[in-house]
Amino acid sequence: MADEHKLEIFRGLIKFKSNTQKIWGVLILLTIVTTVEVVLGIIKPEFMMESFLSMKILNWVFIILTIVKAYYITWDFMHMRDETTALRRVVVWTAIFLICYLLWILIQEAGYIFNTYDQGYIKRDF
């Protein structure tokens, strides 16, 4: 494992000379993404407050940027890029499928309960 690191990110757009250099490169990327998140969170641009698929566009942006960060932490810091395809799929697909299902079923139910409170005969405002 020791000497065979894959050194390109962005599908080969950026190629690093050594593993150490790649680590610093990924740090810079993660820092940029986090800074973008924090700046967006502070200024909250007006056009991003529109609702899209029952969530604000801003929140969708945050979630997508989080997944981008998660990808680089897993792929470069945890060396997933250098593991075999089988190991990568065993770990990532298992987690992704189960988490997607869990999120879908819970948030679906939560929306139902919200509607029951909102339009039903339950009084909470006292």
Add this chain to the structure above:
Amino acid sequence: MSSTVSTSSQNEGWSGGNKPMKASYGKLMMWFFIVSDALTFSGFLAAYGFSRFKFINSWPIADEVFTHVPFVHGQELPMIYVAFMTFVLIMSSVTMVLAVDAGHHMKKAKVTFYMFLTIIGGLIFVGSQAWEWATFIKGDFGAVKTYGGNIIQFVDADSDHRVALKDFAQHIPSERVQHESKKGIWFMSESALSSYTLEEVIQGFEASPNLVVRTQIIEDNHKTVLSREESLRVLRENGSYVVEGANLRDNEYGTPLFADFFFFITGFHGFHVFSGVVLNIIVFFNVILGTYEKRGSYEMVEKVGLYWHFVDLVWVFVFTFFYLV
């Protein structure tokens, strides 16, 4: 003779020394653990999402809750400190991966140095989280809880800024003290009294004509502010008791579920960071003692590194769902 052949090939496969998926036993087991732990955390975060969508129009706004930075007083600086914490954790992930890299090249001094930095980063993070908790528990403005379990907060009608209880509550002389088991009936006690009674808050509110009440309900990304008459009515008729700061039962910023999930999830994550620091310290001393040098491989650094990066990975999600979204 075919059976003999298959037996011998079976023995080859099961006699050890194999690396399925080209990962050693220890690394594979660490991945198993990480996947299961990731599912645990996603269970928690999904439950948080459930509660949040259940109270989608009354959930506390994180920007109003976490506004503090150590040594900076009287300013509202949302997200600055937590961004710093995130950066510290990512940075300690970087030093960890540099330690792993140095381990691959069998450079003991470099591994020692980077492991040391990783431990320091982890300690700064855990310390920051403790401070964050303390600030949240202490609270800053105070609020009143209604009989219906809702939180009402006090704002200045002109500026829309929140006003702290201590700035308007009146002092009514009272003999009331906290009931401790050693003072009254020995099997009864109560939790600490709030700094002001509901009566003092109501009188103070009546005496300050520019104050109004803000409810939990969000409309157009802002909490609803009531008119002065409506505020007085709600406070007098629905006010139940004074809430200061946050705990598992009450939360001055809104629904108690927010505080419950905050304490539970960041607490569970903080416990992971703490365990990671302990593991890192053990590995750090083993590096110094030359255990891995003698073993001829620094794979243990890599395994503990996987765990450490995972903790960072979880924080990235906690950061998004508690502070940003």
